[in-house]
Amino acid sequence: VISPHLAQLDAPVSFDDGVAVGRGTIDGRRVFIAAQEGGFMGGAVGEVHGAKLVGMLRRAVDENADAVLLLLETGGVRLHEANAGLIAVSEVMRAVLDVRAAGIPVIALVGGSNGCFGGMGIVARCTNGVVISEESRLAMSGPEVIETAGGVEEFDARDRALVWRVTGGKHRYLLGDAQPSWPTTSTLPRCRAALADAARGAGTELTLEALEAEQRMLEKPPRALRRSTIRWRSGKHSASPSRQRAPAGDRRIPRTGRPPP
Amino acid sequence: VGVVGSGNLEVLIEQQPLDGACAIEISTAAHGFGPIWEAVMRDFHQRWQLADVHVAINDMGATPAVVSLRLDQAAGRSPAHLVAERWRRIMSSYQEATARQRIAGMLDAGSFDEFLPPQMRA
Numbered sequence: 001v002i003s004p005h006l007a008q009l010d011a012p013v014s015f016d017d018g019v020a021v022g023r024g025t026i027d028g029r030r031v032f033i034a035a036q037e038g039g040f041m042g043g044a045v046g047e048v049h050g051a052k053l054v055g056m057l058r059r060a061v062d063e064n065a066d067a068v069l070l071l072l073e074t075g076g077v078r079l080h081e082a083n084a085g086l087i088a089v090s091e092v093m094r095a096v097l098d099v100r101a102a103g104i105p106v107i108a109l110v111g112g113s114n115g116c117f118g119g120m121g122i123v124a125r126c127t128n129g130v131v132i133s134e135e136s137r138l139a140m141s142g143p144e145v146i147e148t149a150g151g152v153e154e155f156d157a158r159d160r161a162l163v164w165r166v167t168g169g170k171h172r173y174l175l176g177d178a179q180p181s182w183p184t185t186s187t188l189p190r191c192r193a194a195l196a197d198a199a200r201g202a203g204t205e206l207t208l209e210a211l212e213a214e215q216r217m218l219e220k221p222p223r224a225l226r227r228s229t230i231r232w233r234s235g236k237h238s239a240s241p242s243r244q245r246a247p248a249g250d251r252r253i254p255r256t257g258r259p260p261p
Numbered sequence: 262v263g264v265v266g267s268g269n270l271e272v273l274i275e276q277q278p279l280d281g282a283c284a285i286e287i288s289t290a291a292h293g294f295g296p297i298w299e300a301v302m303r304d305f306h307q308r309w310q311l312a313d314v315h316v317a318i319n320d321m322g323a324t325p326a327v328v329s330l331r332l333d334q335a336a337g338r339s340p341a342h343l344v345a346e347r348w349r350r351i352m353s354s355y356q357e358a359t360a361r362q363r364i365a366g367m368l369d370a371g372s373f374d375e376f377l378p379p380q381m382r383a
Contacts (some may be wrong), residue, residue, distance in 0.1 A: 001383045002319075012321040014265040015273055015379030020360045022375035024368035033367065035360035039264035052377055060374070069361050107369075111355045133355070154339045188366025191355045195367055 027130035032060035038073035050088020076118015089119035132169035139167040140213035289320035
């Protein structure tokens with residue numbers, strides 16, 4: 001099924017609209033699975049693409065699957081399709097939450113070079129767990145978007161270290177947004193093992209308490225950061241003797257066995 | 262086979278009763294290259310002599326050589342090709358794999374049942 005919007009714009013279309021959905025088994029357990037094709041329009045979500053994801057998620061509930069796996073690689077909404085694409089993404093979010101409410105765990109795996117951005121970044125965090133590679137990325141607005149909106153002083157999209165420090169898989173794992181990351185060079189069987197582990201360990205509960213705890217966690221980091229900054233500044237003046245700079249005279253290394261010139 | 266990306270294309274070959282003919286349908290982003298497409302397709306047909314076959318192409322500015330390569334890959338899904346596929350399944354990195362290769366790598370061998378596969382049209 002191809003995208004009617006792209007066809008109208010005379011833009012290239014794809015037979016699967018950039019996503020493959022279906023069901024299969026992992027170690028005999030019945031799973032429903034979707035994989036976005038990052039090579040087609042950066043894995044962007046159009047109306048058909050989103051509808052395929054929603055259809056798969058609803059059928060997973062109807063057929064009482066053991067788990068749902070989303071192999072995400074996407075820049076978010078396909079801008080060519082405007083509102084239809086935006087609605088498609090919000091429908092995917094609702095469908096993911098419906099699957100979780102039915103007691104079926106949903107696991108997202110992010111390992112493509114395009115990462116997972118925009119509305120699909122939110123979808124990833126609506127799941128029970130995110131498995132991400134160290135070098136992959138997960139965020140809402142992409143680096144170029146932030147730079148365009150906020151200026152290069154706000155975010156320099158060409159600063160690779162900054163981009164990965166903010167959106168990279170390792171960072172997501174350290175923040176608690178994702179499971180321990182694995183190196184991108186991993187072969188498919190190794191990713192499969194990581195995914196199977198995550199699917200086994202995932203809880204499906206989605207409670208108000210858990211959401212409130214998440215909210216408290218989101219409110220915490222800025223305050224904690226400010227406090228530690230103050231401590232670091234005051235520490236400059238009252239540092240412990242071992243960290244204080246010794247006077248210049250004491251730092252000279254005593255020369256032995258060599259006559260002065 | 263193939264992905265609709267810059268300089269690339271996807272090819273879908275299906276069996277269809279066409280009274281022994283071979284029908285080709287091309288959707289492309291680049292206009293004004295009719296004679297070149299015709300030449301590439303005539304060469305392909307001479308190489309494979311396919312009958313009762315429908316070939317559909319979604320193109321994003323691929324060069325004639327790439328078009329020929331993808332057509333041959335799509336036409337020649339031979340046992341040797343399947344062995345190569347299996348090897349790729351075990352050895353290839355997740356990052357370099359296409360969406361379907363990733364799914365095949367995650368699931369038990371041969372267990373994938375795709376909904377709305379590429380050959381299904383609305």
